[in-house]
Amino acid sequence: MSTESEPPKVQEEVDSSSQSISKKAAKKEAAKKAKEERRKEAEAAASAASALSIEEEGPLANNYGDVPLQELQSVNDPQTGKWSEAVSGREWTEVGALNGSLKDQEVLIRGRVHTTRPVGNKLAFVVVRERVSTVQCLATVKPDSVSKEMVRFVRSLSNESIVDVIGVVSVPDVEIKGATQQVEVQIKKLYCVSRAAKTPITIEDASRSEAEIEKASKLPRVNQDTRLNNRVIDIRTLANQGIFRIQSQVGNIFRQFLLSENFVEIHTPKLIAGSSEGGSAVFRLDYKGQSACLAQSPQLHKQMSICGDFGRVFETGPVFRAEDSYTHRHLCEFTGLDVEMEIKKHYSEVMDIVDCLFVTIFDSLNNVCKKELEAVAKQYPFEPLKYKPKTLRLTFEEGVQMLKDAGVEIDPLGDLNTESERKLGQLVLEKYGTEFYILHRYPLAVRPFYTMPCHDNSLYSNSFDVFIRGEEIISGAQRIHIPEFLAERAQACGIDVKTISTYIDSFRYGAPPHGGFGVGLERVVMLFCGLNNIRKTSLYPRDPLRIAP
């Protein structure tokens, strides 16, 4: 069961910018060729660059150069390499930690060559980037440390190469505009740890906001598909570093909050026997000769875990939907945050958890992820989410009435479509000043068969949806825990009870009243940050046209 015993899977790049298959094939071929050319170019550049580094002899030649493989395998053991000697016994300082307090001190930093700029023959600037921080470094010819050849070496560094820099921190009198850190590093030694080939997209281009592009019409715009095709470069941008650190934090707070409320984390299987009744929206596969499919949600297993006395459970894991949805908010694989819990009296107990949980997540993001949110906003400007300490709850009927009052007629027992959800979001914002609210008591007819009807009116159900900025992010409900009633409701919904007997049988041996909800992690991040596409908040997104990288 070693998770490392297998070679990495083969990846095939797929061009997903076009939905036409024939176009796709042609584009694919072109992309392949372009890729092959890029590789050749890259290899040529790399060998040219490494040739550059071995021109000089003498003591100053030890202050720079490419680090050979043998040293990269281990610098801990006694060696004679110049890099090993230079970094031996030293600790690296993070670029983000470089500030005036380190003035005149010698530091060792590792980062990427963000940009280089030569000034004459004797000076070169290199901006070194480590994650979201950048610092300006200078190599000036000095008799005791920096040779002309070394300056030439520094300039020859390709962008995105990884370097170790040893230098002295200085504090210039004027503001440094091209870097986040307001100090400079006077380079004494510089070694290249990894040479980068010429990148198909530049970090600079990929980091530009729409406003900047529009201001100067000649600047290139890197579109979404190009980004995803070159994801390993694209995710280095400030905005993406922010987005995925925010995502990490959402998951963290989600779990910390639930654990503190006595929830237990579970892991349910994604491989499910049989084939779906739902039909098209499921990925099918062969499981050792049996027909199987990928779980569209952990619904069954999280409910089983409640019947199995775990009281309150949650799961974060992949969820698979084979839907042909080409929208800004659908993916074929996303990260589901799922919750299920016993109910003592009323489904509002589930809404109480949703309420506290999400207010805690939002508060925490605003407090802990300030830097990351700024990074995102710089490229994709957005207004901070408006939400209340106690989340607004409206009934579906109240929502319908608000829409009606605003001149929007909808079926009072039908579902809201995307447009009316948006409109209602607007009306709620105007009236209540919040962009985060719960709409509950949905019509029974628009919810899954296992949803508990309301006690006072069986046209409605003990269910709810939750909205951020006019878009649904959470769906939840009390479930029917009485097997006979569950069978009755399944039948009423046209489902063959035989096909769901395992599900129904789970409730025969004593089942507590319970309910729960499901959230898409990518949607939470997308809507909290006001982003326009869910592909921006999925690290390696999967949609009907994309299964790579």
Place this chain on the structure above:
Amino acid sequence: MSTESEPPKVQEEVDSSSQSISKKAAKKEAAKKAKEERRKEAEAAASAASALSIEEEGPLANNYGDVPLQELQSVNDPQTGKWSEAVSGREWTEVGALNGSLKDQEVLIRGRVHTTRPVGNKLAFVVVRERVSTVQCLATVKPDSVSKEMVRFVRSLSNESIVDVIGVVSVPDVEIKGATQQVEVQIKKLYCVSRAAKTPITIEDASRSEAEIEKASKLPRVNQDTRLNNRVIDIRTLANQGIFRIQSQVGNIFRQFLLSENFVEIHTPKLIAGSSEGGSAVFRLDYKGQSACLAQSPQLHKQMSICGDFGRVFETGPVFRAEDSYTHRHLCEFTGLDVEMEIKKHYSEVMDIVDCLFVTIFDSLNNVCKKELEAVAKQYPFEPLKYKPKTLRLTFEEGVQMLKDAGVEIDPLGDLNTESERKLGQLVLEKYGTEFYILHRYPLAVRPFYTMPCHDNSLYSNSFDVFIRGEEIISGAQRIHIPEFLAERAQACGIDVKTISTYIDSFRYGAPPHGGFGVGLERVVMLFCGLNNIRKTSLYPRDPLRIAP
């Protein structure tokens, strides 16, 4: 992308107690019949039981009964039901919180009927169980609250039914042997929230230790497959409640430790383009007309995330292996805990993380999960894991020498087999007094092609395995981050470089030295608790013969 819009998947029960297909089919048919009979029986029992509860009229009749559906849908709104009135405005006390400090107080508890015992006509005992706690409750005929009919009702309750009990806490003089809580509840009111059908296995049988079974030879043994076929009942046992709470805690500490060390949580896709070179060990599927497979590990994508500048990343998620392994330690789907990080100088930096991380996990389990560990040990006795505050590290060569000294000859450049791993575990325990240690510098030939060779001897590699109680749980290494060298190594291992071009290309645009490791969550729990089968630590296990429930 709502995670709730789909009906639960159809499940087919599979008998996996036999590996013969023909036997399997026959057994399946028999199981089906038995199941159908059970259901009929259960339905009859349930309707008989509910008939029992409506015999009496008068004020005392309000003190007991089955809670009707309408009340279970919501007790918050004004209603006339007797249960609603009884619990209105009250809070539930957890069974585990019942102790002498509540003497003479009236409490409301919810739990399962663990056992009932009638004493004559006027008295009935009922042990109520809530998760891992049980309390003895008494219903005695009293003119102002408990009628004879009510005592009859209490006795008629089937085991595993869920009840709400209102009663007064009393502290008996003698020790209570049949329950965890050392108080009794004098029942005033009792309502049945959910009637349980007769269970195919009893909690009592499923909770018995091997020693208890052997002591009294007539007691039934519930075998592993029967347990899994009835998992929703089986997981209610004390041991299972413990196991999965321990599992939840392992995941929690894993993430908390890594987050505190500046790791970022990522979610990588499980749907991967193309088909594996590895061959049989992969689940294949059709992805919108393209050939695809399920990820056997997040190897590629976690390394890409390092090339994408996240510095240090981790993931917890499902991992899929289509291997035909019928062992006590292999599953077709398990939860992978994966880590990848930049290395500054040496692969020991990765081992440092492994070391601190696991010592933190073990310490935390011993501190926080005392009750759960006791619960497991009660049914499956085990010695606490022996480990050191600073984890022992041996080189592979040292391990081979230790085996040789003990008379076990193995190939010094081959891999260890299960037997020699066990033996080495024994020798290490005898010599160093620890059951948790790291073995590193594995022969290059037995590691994946992307493993970094040692700087001083390319027959060995910058890699390691970690062992608990003589079994491997972690595999890790420094990876080759230089694309040209990676291609060379792939070729040397007989892999067609073209098929892994996406993987290799990820390292072309500047790649930091890095390494990582992978752990199976189920294995950690299994080996920490000294359990003999990984199916005991997977909530709904998947193996070559089992894909249900």
